[in-house]
Amino acid sequence: MTTDLLSPHSPAATSTGELAELDPYLNQVLARITVADATNIGYPRAIDIDYAALAPFLRFMLNNPGEPHGPDPIYPLHTMDVERRVLTWFANLFGAERGWTGYLASGSTEGTLHSLRLARAKLIDPLVFYSRAAHYSVLKAARILGLPAIAVDAAPHGEMDYADLRVKAARTSSRAAIVVATIGTTMTEAIDSVPAIHGSLDDAGVARRWIHADAALGGAPAALTGRTDFHLTRGGADSIVTSGHKWWGTPITTAPTLTVHQPTGDSRPISYIGNADTTIAGSRSGLAAVVLAHALTRHSLAGQRRRVEQARAVAGYACRRLTAIGWPYWRNPDAVTVMLRPLPEPLTKKWPLPVDGGWSHVICMPGITTDHIDHLVTDLQGGS
Ligand SMILES: Cc1ncc(COP(=O)(O)O)c(C=O)c1O
Known part of the structure; x- marks a missing residue:
């Protein structure tokens, strides 16, 4: 095995020692991806938006460390202003009129981890209920956070079995519940009903609750065409995440993550960045905000x-x-x-x-x- 990344047949270097062309190995990778792209209809990503106009942004190391709702970080090459606009677009899409917070996570996995972390801080000693059709990231987040997690049955078409939720939640009704509703399950694109989840928790006598909408796949199309029952409104969800790289096919993974609750728990001001550390990741892609803004402004x-x-x-x-x-x-x-x-x-x-x-x-x-x-x-x- 060679430890050289670049091929020995690399093209001639310029006077500054830089390669004049793309390295042949990377060219091969590009060719492989191009072929694969033509028949990828099994894993979700839109392909109707051209991001090539954003190439000038690739000259810069864009980084949005910390809380996007200010103050802006000291690092000057941030795009927090773009991030705030993008988040506001999603807050409107998901019916959160005011008092919402959130950020662009690296993907829905991080967004769910962040949301469950906020829920844990608010509810004290909660249990997580997740559907057997939920994405594997949900159980992972619960485990990382040390939260006990209870699997709820799902119907064959993928929707949560609300009767099973009622029975299981009733067994622990004195404890708070975090229920993860999936808005578009990974395999069948079933949409869990947030009102039905509330109904099951009411019947089970669970008073303290947080509903997280994992809308990675189906949140955008459902909301754009008028479905509102998983919105960040009273009787809806408390937090939501959706994946920009799915519905808009952004070339960088990014997931708007929003809640209508003020973050509690450890979100300290950090003098080094000049901002508050409210997010799971430290450095966050500033390019992600730009690509998502581009997608939203194409139409x-x-x-x-x-x-x-x-x-x-x-x-x-x-x-x-x-x-x-x-x-x-x-x-x-x-x-x-x-x-x-x-x-x-x-x-x-x-x-x-x-x-x-x-x-x-x-x-x-x-x-x-x-x-x-x-x-x-x-x-x-x-x-x-
Ligand atoms: C319903 C659902 N939730 C979460 C995820 C994880 O999203 P990400 O890959 O953005 O972390 C996926 C990805 O397939 C998904 O379909």
Whole structure:
């Protein structure tokens, strides 16, 4: 094994010793990713937004350490102003009128960890209830925080079993409960009902509670097309996270994470950064705020809604094509995810789709077209 990162066949260096072109090895990686991109319809990321205009920002090490709601960090190459605008857009999308706080986490895993940490500080000695269809990050966050976690059953289509939540919550009703509602489960895109969760906790006699909406996948499309029951409003959720790299396909992972509660617990002012340490990460990507702002400003709200409708239409088209060839499938209402029986083994390299419990799926994110579906269906018919 060589310890040199650069290939021995690297192109000539400039007078300053810099390579004039991209290193051949990185070029190979770029070629591999480009090929993979053409048939990635199993893992969610939009591909309809061009981020190339942001190249000038790559000259700078953009860093947003600490609390985005000021004071701004001493480090001058921050984009906290952009971050605040982006967060305000999401606060509006999720119905948080005022008094909200939050930041751009590195992904929904960090956003859930942060939210559960805030919930733990507020509730004192709570239990976490999570659906068996929840993302694996939820149990991980509970374990990191030392919180006992109780699994709640899920229906076959992926939605939480609210009766099971009621029974399990009633066993510990004197303790506070953190319930994680998934707004678009990873595999089937089922949406848990936050009002039904509140109803189960009411019936179980649980008074002290925090509902965290893990809206990594489905929060944006649901909210953009009028679903409000998981919003940061009374009777809704207490905190929410959604992944910008999914619905907008940002080239850097980023997850707006919001709560309507003021952070409690350890959030000390730090003189070195000139700011308060309220976030899980220390250094945070300032470029993430820029790429997400770019995505949000590419379309008006009507345009953002149109992206949802187009993606759902492609999912509907996929269902019709699968019906036509007799390939078993199903789809949750309004989902861009279409569940289908796993592909024959020879096709799985070209079409790397996840498989769980005997089902696979395609996700028709914005930018995935009927051509992608036709291509897959042709391969399925050929069986190769
Ligand atoms: C429902 C759900 N929650 C959380 C995550 C984790 O998100 P991230 O990869 O941004 O940490 C995912 C990712 O697939 C997800 O689908």
